Amino acid sequence: MGFCVDDYARAAAPVRWDDIDLTVFRDRPLSPGTLRVLRYMCDVESHTVCYLRDLLVTPSHADPEVTTFLTMWNYEEYWHGEVLADVLSAHGVPTGSAHVREVRLRQGWRDKLAPIKQSVIANLVGDDFVATHMSWGAVNEWLTHAGYTRLMRIENHPTLTELLSRIAAQETRHIAFYATQARERLGRSSRAQRLTRFALARAWQPVGANVMPRAEVRHLVGHLMSGTDGDKAADRVDSKIDTLPGLSGLHLVRRRTESLLRA
Template structure:
């Protein structure tokens, strides 16, 4: 389980990082400014959305990948507590977490997508075969990198959140190490994996853009642009190590396209 790529999955599973609401001095994190609260709201929605998307991965050929499924077991545990912690900070500031602010129309659309989306995705992914895992690993890497970047910038902008965002970055860096190692190994395996990865990157969307408080399934373009400010340079630099085997030169293009709305 800890072979080939150099990431020790067993060691990771033995030592999960737990960022829990009880670890924080929540009263001291009350009365945050509007910009910090908006960033936290966006991050909570994004992290929650990743939990849904990883669940969908497991109805594709990836479910047969013992190394990936073992990692995702601990990843989901860490992710659950991260979402709970972000929600607790929002609650300390009188703001409901994104899941609780969805309208009735949003809930109906979500129910439809959650029932049909995994089924349709599973059919198409199973037709594509194991190469789909490469695409999932590289888009997960991209998700993780831009979120880690967001936590770093939020901690710098709001010192009261520095300890919390620092812990989130530490958690994300471990996730990033796994997705980077897996993506590199799988993209080197053959042209089919690289082709699917290029398609996936070209369609990549900022994590958490599907569901927002207004009950729609697409976050407004202006809000996405605000979330992406300054991220293109960091993400392009981080993905550069994968450019050789994957041909993912379109990462910056994908970010720019989303930023234009």
């Protein structure tokens, strides 16, 4: 069976963490490297509404299934940011509206031009842009899920593992939508395949790379995707990208992460 957007919309909900005692981090705090990664992840999850703003000026806004999903996706991603913010707060790391505002204002003129640039390019491309959007989303969600999984294994902290497992379970539903849409749309348009392959090969970067400082992007990649286990995680995501029509052989994640690690 395909992905049922109506079922997803009815089931979408904030990830639950009110039953988890975050004071355990006082006696067993997370490592500084992991906290830095969580800061990155929290900032990116909290930035989702800005990505949504840019997408709503593209042909994606005309598809009711896509907009229903995006509404609930944005809602769930908001709460992912809140969970991570509470973990950071438990370690004395500043969070809240003032920090989120700072991250958004830091984007400067790029933030002001982003929806204009996105609108012009996407509407010139037309409906095939939606295939690119769905494929891009699938790649990002696959990588996000891989990142949470890697962080659980690296830190091996029971409380963090429980929290990230709950977030990852919701990300799995997000993956299902994006990947299903991408396969269907790429499968019926060779032009969409060419456009998507070109866009990913030329412009895709790890999630949040266009928002976070370069040093933080390199730290994230180094913490999660370096070494033998990191290489294997990157290859697993690349193997999933290979299953999308017209996108095999890109080696996208491995190439981008290796490039960042060399920088």
